[in-house]
Amino acid sequence: MMALNRFRLKHWVAQGHRGAKLAQELLEHTDRLLGVLLLGNNFINAASAAIVTVLTVRLLGKGEVALTIGTILVTLAILIFSEITPKILGAAYSEKIALHVSYVLVPLLRVCYPIVWFVNLFVQSLLVITRLKPKNNTFNNGVTLEELRVMVLEGSRFIPQKHHHILMNLFNLTDVTVKDVMIPRSQIEGIDLSSSMELIEQQLTTSNHTLQLIYDGDPDAVLGVLHVRKLFNQIHHEPVSIEAIKAITDPPYFVPENTPLFTQLNNFQENRRKMALVVDEYGELQGLVSVEDILEEIVGEFSSQLPHQGSFFTEEEDGVYLVDGSCSLRDLNRKLNTRFHLDGPRTLNGLILETLEDIPEPGTALKVDGYPVEIVQTQDRMVKVVRLQMNHFSEAHPPQLNE
Numbered sequence: 001m002m003a004l005n006r007f008r009l010k011h012w013v014a015q016g017h018r019g020a021k022l023a024q025e026l027l028e029h030t031d032r033l034l035g036v037l038l039l040g041n042n043f044i045n046a047a048s049a050a051i052v053t054v055l056t057v058r059l060l061g062k063g064e065v066a067l068t069i070g071t072i073l074v075t076l077a078i079l080i081f082s083e084i085t086p087k088i089l090g091a092a093y094s095e096k097i098a099l100h101v102s103y104v105l106v107p108l109l110r111v112c113y114p115i116v117w118f119v120n121l122f123v124q125s126l127l128v129i130t131r132l133k134p135k136n137n138t139f140n141n142g143v144t145l146e147e148l149r150v151m152v153l154e155g156s157r158f159i160p161q162k163h164h165h166i167l168m169n170l171f172n173l174t175d176v177t178v179k180d181v182m183i184p185r186s187q188i189e190g191i192d193l194s195s196s197m198e199l200i201e202q203q204l205t206t207s208n209h210t211l212q213l214i215y216d217g218d219p220d221a222v223l224g225v226l227h228v229r230k231l232f233n234q235i236h237h238e239p240v241s242i243e244a245i246k247a248i249t250d251p252p253y254f255v256p257e258n259t260p261l262f263t264q265l266n267n268f269q270e271n272r273r274k275m276a277l278v279v280d281e282y283g284e285l286q287g288l289v290s291v292e293d294i295l296e297e298i299v300g301e302f303s304s305q306l307p308h309q310g311s312f313f314t315e316e317e318d319g320v321y322l323v324d325g326s327c328s329l330r331d332l333n334r335k336l337n338t339r340f341h342l343d344g345p346r347t348l349n350g351l352i353l354e355t356l357e358d359i360p361e362p363g364t365a366l367k368v369d370g371y372p373v374e375i376v377q378t379q380d381r382m383v384k385v386v387r388l389q390m391n392h393f394s395e396a397h398p399p400q401l402n403e
Helices: 006-014 018-027 030-060 064-092 094-129 145-158 161-172 197-206 228-235 242-247 261-271 291-299 329-335 348-356
Strands: 190-192 211-215 222-227 254-256 275-279 285-290 313-317 320-324 365-368 371-379 382-389
Touching: 006 018, 018 030, 018 094, 030 064, 030 094, 064 094, 145 161, 161 291, 190 197, 222 228, 261 275, 261 291, 285 291, 329 348, 348 365, 348 382
Parallel strands: 190 211, 254 275
Antiparallel strands: 211 222, 275 285, 313 320, 320 382, 365 371, 371 382
16 A cells, blocks of 8 residues: 555546545545554454464473474464565555555444544654654655656656657756857847848848847847738838838847746746847846747757758768857757766857867867867857867766756
8 A cells, every 4th residue: 555656546546446546545544544454464463473372382382492483483474474475565566456455444444443543542642742743644745846857757668758858858947047048149130220221121031030130230239029020011001111110120028148948938928929138137138039949948949950960060970070169068968969068158169268268279179078179260269160079088087967
């Protein structure tokens, strides 16, 4: 009864299983259940000891040797047939046995309830005096997030791999922040209203994104977010103009960079937004995050490309990749199965600069978290392209995965 999987038991109860309902009823009052079980157990043990004593005296006499032999025999019999063997079977086949035994224990508890109640009076009083009385029934205790995470990890054999990854990614949403998944400021595409209308129209028609940032001269001074579909709908009524673009531009939505992804997903839902601008503690623009970025953290990228054919990775040969320095370490760990630590810089460029404490020249070779890295190209005080060797990973100093 005690080895039953309580969550599976609740599932059976919801399915209407009669034995499961009886087992749940017993487990909701463990003091009564233990009372009737131990009452019967101790009664049988005491009775068997008394019977063996009488039989020993009648068959072998009252000598010390006879009584010793009888004591040893009854002890072995109780251990083998009443304690060890039944408990091993009960632990190994708890679900099969408990549901059937419940049909016997429930009426037995009703018959013996006066004795069990009387004994529990002393037990409860003793627990109160010693201040050991449990506050809540362990059957009704909830499961913490970490315990649920362990349950999913242990049940990976019974869950499809894709579903298992999604569940684990959901747990990580509280640990990952907006800063970890945002598009960096240097990669944000926007429409500059100070440009010519010809250039603006060309950007709008060739853009791969439905939402566009709108600014006037200074990329940090964002005026709002334009939904391109709204602009195309308006073209049928009037020609495209700066005033027309401003009229249908939504005001910008700013979020702190350290906001957990799960919180931001709720904020998007409550505010009916699909994109937000990420700012640091000084209010400076750091990047952009969208609903799609967060959903990709849960279910993976919405792309028809293979994992190793993304724009940030180019495989030169087996185990050797050309990697964009602006690629995030989280993407590297997820797509190339690397183990770069995530408790510092977010990008490969940042990790290399932190390791060298200087801006390297092309051709510089070093080891970063145990991986041989060669600087291929630098541009504007940052590492632009890196050659990463996967097949020479150093096992002597394995990096720690903190994802």
